[in-house]
Amino acid sequence: MTSPQEELLPGTRRALLHRIAVAQTEGRAPSLVAAVVRGGRTVWSGARTSVEGEVPDGDVQYRIGSITKTFTAVLVLRLRDEGLLDLADPLEKHLPGTGVGEVTVVDLLAHRAGLAAETPGPWWERTPGSLRPGLTDVLGERPLVHPVGRRFHYSNPAGYALLGALVEKLRGAPWEDVLRREVLEPLGLHRTTVEPVAPHAGGWAVHPWADVMQPEPLENLGVMAPAGQLWSTTGDLARFAAFLAAGDERVLSAESVREMRTPAAPAEAADVADGYAYGLGLELRHQHGRALVGHTGSLPGFLACLTMGLADDVGAVVLANCTSGPAPFTVAADLVRIVAEAEPRIPTPWRPLRETDPAALDLVGQWYWGTHPFGLRLSADGLLALEPLSGKGRRSRFRRDGDSDGGWVGLEGYYAGEVLKPVRRPDGTVSHLDLGSFVFTRQPYEESAPVPGGVDAEGWRGLL
Known part of the structure; x- marks a missing residue:
């Protein structure tokens, strides 16, 4: 049987190895591990290390920092899907006494609550x-630094x-x-834990001006654990990436996962320029001309990234045990690019509809909004x-509205x-489409249709 490692071409595998080797060498990381996901499973993994004969594999834990936030967001979406909360609920409704009760659940998920970037007091990490x-x-005493929302x-x-406290209150x-029972166990993420479980990497600080290093402290974050506490492996995060791409009814539906991947926060000008947006516990970026979704993470001693190019069906995980480098x-975006360009996704075979839908067939074809x-x-x-047939303009997909x-x-x-509402004549034929008050007609400014503002009685004419 062909192993997953052999599914990529030799040239692709070498290019992936070369990329992480350059990253580990130039970034001066004590170790760096990576994995690539395609078709919902790991198709490549690699590692580089400064310790000869001790190359880490996909079962070695690294601290993943803020990727933890994505796991917490999944728990909150589960509560929403079960009807235990609404994303528009103010925090005070479920978790009174915080002093910021006017912020909503979705404000917290999307980082638009106006809260300070860091905690008061000493460096919490x-x-x-x-x-x-x-x-x-x-x-702290001044939790809000911006207007809410x-x-x-x-x-x-x-x-x-x-949000972690909210999960604890409602569960x-x-x-x-709750995380172990509702997410980690169903998805088989047995090497994702709150505290490190051997084998795991140690966290290191590498001197910026000398090739020497010292260990970083590995602190428990306490009540801030839902923001960055977790340890995981490339193997587990590869499986989590597959879940974030397709959903899993045991944990969260594909529709809810898609909602997590949808921009939910107002973007600043600098973020727009950088191709950055934020959904519900997920970062949305553009790199190499492709849309990527996932999350980065860092804590002293560790760097991490999980990202996916959904259009290419390729995801990547990168973990390193250094504070900077x-x-x-x-690196993860480059791994996605290498696979996507070297071995483009083969489209699924075209297949017709299983059943004919006469009412929908009545609607297909060419329509005009004004002269567009x-x-x-x-x-x-x-x-x-x-x-739009011109290639520019508003576009969307529509599903039946029950x-x-x-x-x-x-x-x-x-x-x-x-x-989008099809408006039919008395004989049952479609007169026009109504889309949020916009009237789409079969001909531009069709005389027999109720075009807003009416149609000139003399109709179309040449230059007078």
């Missing part, structure tokens, strides 16, 4: 969590510490127990896709959430 035993110690401002520990159990996102031509296509997944008679609801872009 290198000091024991026991110095901050409660949420008030994490939030107005802008994206990454709150490194505080926002997700609150009646410690965050780590290799840029994990850049659009095409409406019915695909094998049962969705309608509206696209709440309206014959309507279709937009899934993305400008028309997300808007309902």
Whole structure:
């Protein structure tokens, strides 16, 4: 039987190894491990180390820092899907007495709650969590530095510490127990833990001006654990990446995972320029002309990144045990690019619809909004896709809307959430489409259709 390692071409495997070798050498990392996911499973893994004869593998734990936030976000979405909370709920409704009760659950998930970036007091990443035993110690006397909901401002520990406390309150159990029971065990992530379990890497600080190093402290973050405590492996994170791409009904549906991957925070100008946005516990980036989704993480002694190019069906995980050095996102994005360019995704075979839908077939073809031509296509997944024929303009896919008679609801872009309604004549034929008050007709400014503002009685004419 062919092993997963042999599924990539030799040239691709060498290019991947070369990339992480350069990253480990130039970044002066004591060790660096990586894995590539395609088709929902690991197809390549590699490692480089400064210790001869002790090359780490996909079972060695590294600290993953803020990738922990993505796990916490999954727990919150589970609570929402079970009806125990609404993302628009103010925190005070479920977790009273924090002093920031006006922020909503979604504000916390998307880092738009206006909370301070860091905690008061000494550097929290290198000091024991026991110095901050409660949420008030994490939030400080001035927790809000921006108006709630107005802008994206990454709150490194505080926002997700609150979400972890919310999970504990609604589940009646410690965050780590809920995480293990509801996410780690169902997905088979047995090497993802709150405390390190051998074999695990030690965290190191490498001197910026000399090739020497010293160990970093490995502190327990206490109430801030839901923001950055976890240890994991490339093997486990590869499986988690596959889950974030497709969902798993035992944990979170594909639709809810897709919601996590949707931008949810107002972007700052600098973020737009950098191709950066934030969803619900996930970072959304653009690199090498492709959209990538995942999360980075760092704590003293460790760097981490999990990222996925969904259009290419390729994901990558990069872990290193140094405080600074290799840029994990850049390396992971390069691994995705190498595979995507060297071995492009082979499209799934075209297949027709299983059942004919006469009502939907009535709608396909060319339509006009004013004088702008659009095409409406019915695909094998049962969705309608509206696209401008000029190549520029608003586009969206639509699925049937069970709440309206014959309507279709937009899934993305400008028309997300808007309902496309076919309006029929008395004989049952389609007169026009109504999309959020926009009228689409079979001909530009069709005389027999109710075009807003009416149609000139003399119709189309040449230059007078």
